[in-house]
Amino acid sequence: xxxxxxxxxxxxxxxxxxxxxxxxxxxxxxxxxxxxxxxxxxxxxxxxxxxxxxxxxxxxxxxxxxxxxxxxxxxxxxxxxxxxxxxxxxxxxxxxxxxxxxxxxxxxxxxxxxxxxxxxxxxxxxxxxxxxxxxxxxxxxxxxxxxxxxxxxxxxxxxxxxxxxxxxxxxxxxxxxxxxxxxxxxxxxxxxxxxxxxxxxxxxxxxxxxxxxxxxxxxxxxxxxxxxxxxxxxxxxxxxxxxxxxxxxxxxxxxxxxxxxxxxxxxxxxxxxxxxxxxxxxxxxxxxxxxxxxxxxxxxxxxxxxxxxxxxxxxxxxxxxxxxxxxxxxxxxxxxxxxxxxxxxxxxxxxxxxxxxxxxxxxxxxxxxxxxxxxxxxxxxxxxxxxxxxxxxxxxxxxxxxxxxxxxxxxxxxxxxxx
Numbered sequence: 001x002x003x004x005x006x007x008x009x010x011x012x013x014x015x016x017x018x019x020x021x022x023x024x025x026x027x028x029x030x031x032x033x034x035x036x037x038x039x040x041x042x043x044x045x046x047x048x049x050x051x052x053x054x055x056x057x058x059x060x061x062x063x064x065x066x067x068x069x070x071x072x073x074x075x076x077x078x079x080x081x082x083x084x085x086x087x088x089x090x091x092x093x094x095x096x097x098x099x100x101x102x103x104x105x106x107x108x109x110x111x112x113x114x115x116x117x118x119x120x121x122x123x124x125x126x127x128x129x130x131x132x133x134x135x136x137x138x139x140x141x142x143x144x145x146x147x148x149x150x151x152x153x154x155x156x157x158x159x160x161x162x163x164x165x166x167x168x169x170x171x172x173x174x175x176x177x178x179x180x181x182x183x184x185x186x187x188x189x190x191x192x193x194x195x196x197x198x199x200x201x202x203x204x205x206x207x208x209x210x211x212x213x214x215x216x217x218x219x220x221x222x223x224x225x226x227x228x229x230x231x232x233x234x235x236x237x238x239x240x241x242x243x244x245x246x247x248x249x250x251x252x253x254x255x256x257x258x259x260x261x262x263x264x265x266x267x268x269x270x271x272x273x274x275x276x277x278x279x280x281x282x283x284x285x286x287x288x289x290x291x292x293x294x295x296x297x298x299x300x301x302x303x304x305x306x307x308x309x310x311x312x313x314x315x316x317x318x319x320x321x322x323x324x325x326x327x328x329x330x331x332x333x334x335x336x337x338x339x340x341x342x343x344x345x346x347x348x349x350x351x352x353x354x355x356x357x358x359x360x361x362x363x364x365x366x367x368x369x370x371x372x373x374x375x376x377x378x379x380x381x382x383x384x385x386x387x388x389x390x391x392x393x394x395x396x397x398x399x400x401x402x403x404x405x406x407x408x409x410x411x412x413x414x415x416x417x418x419x
Contacts, residue, residue: 070107302322
């Protein structure tokens with residue numbers, strides 16, 4: 001019996017490691033190539049195998065309702081697919097891959113023995129891999145984009161927004177965007193992603209997982225690597241996440257020194273947080289006014305589109321309903337007709353029914369956070385913020401975080417906050 005458990009655990013760890021590497025390819029430049037469809041199928045296959053292996057741990061975990069919830073979840077996804085079938089077209093496969101992956105990952109987080117501790121084995125492994133690649137991207141960013149020590153090995157066409165060519169460095173690093181702060185202009189560290197907000201999201205996930213789930217110090221070496229890399233992306237969303245993390249960690253830490261001290265410190269930190277957010281938004285408005293306006297407009301457009309069909313939405317992949325509400329300037333040849341809010345896009349596409357897949361786990365995580373562990377509340381709310389401000393609704397990381405939040409229970413214990 002012990003031998004079977006060891007074999008099962010070892011196979012699970014191998015599959016989990018493989019999944020972590022595939023997860024990082026989500027929304028990457030690699031996924032935009034002809035290999036993209038294979039990466040998604042591999043991800044679906046890995047999630048299915050992990051879910052299947054986890055069933056063998058069902059008896060030992062003592063959870064009786066997990067399989068019932070899984071079946072309800074599966075039926076719910078298939079019903080949504082049928083509702084949207086008339087409009088899915090080529091998006092049908094992407095829809096099934098994304099949400100079936102999420103469903104199988106629920107099975108994994110529910111039953112797998114590796115996930116019955118006060119942290120997630122899979123998400124911890126993913127976080128450590130992200131830290132490794134963040135370090136690598138920092139080195140390459142310095143050598144290539146700052147010091148110019150390495151020349152491009154080739155130029156490739158990037159089909160993101162308006163198709164254009166970008167420099168590639170051994171297919172391990174790509175230069176896709178630059179950003180200006182006042183008179184300073186520098187190349188953003190986007191690593192293998194088509195734009196900085198996506199890489200910033202990946203890094204932000206790793207940082208908030210370390211800070212709020214593992215309760216690690218923000219002054220630790222790994223956290224400093226993540227924070228430094230977020231700064232090199234030049235992403236305003238990343239800067240705001242950094243401010244949120246510093247604010248929450250400091251506030252919770254000083255609470256133990258007394259109510260008055262906590263209030264004074266809290267007010268001071270809130271002031272600093274608001275100042276940072278104000279300066280970031282102001283700089284974004286000055287240097288890239290259209291980008292900020294587009295993000296705010298997208299949030300409004302998506303939820304306005306929900307009014308036409310509140311429960312079932314306007315059809316998954318029905319982008320025309322969003323284009324109709326965009327300002328004319330965005331629809332010109334060099335305009336920005338892309339969308340920037342994942343949660344708003346889900347609201348427009350699938351209505352309340354699809355939106356519930358995202359909101360229920362976040363609400364559950366927030367409620368448990370309020371009752372048991374305040375760090376979990378901040379983790380859930382930061383995930384919500386990232387979903388609202390970044391187009392990551394089907395990113396594989398999100399498809400792992402949601403079932404993780406759904407399976408939270410007594411394993412999340414109260415722990416003393418650290419700086």
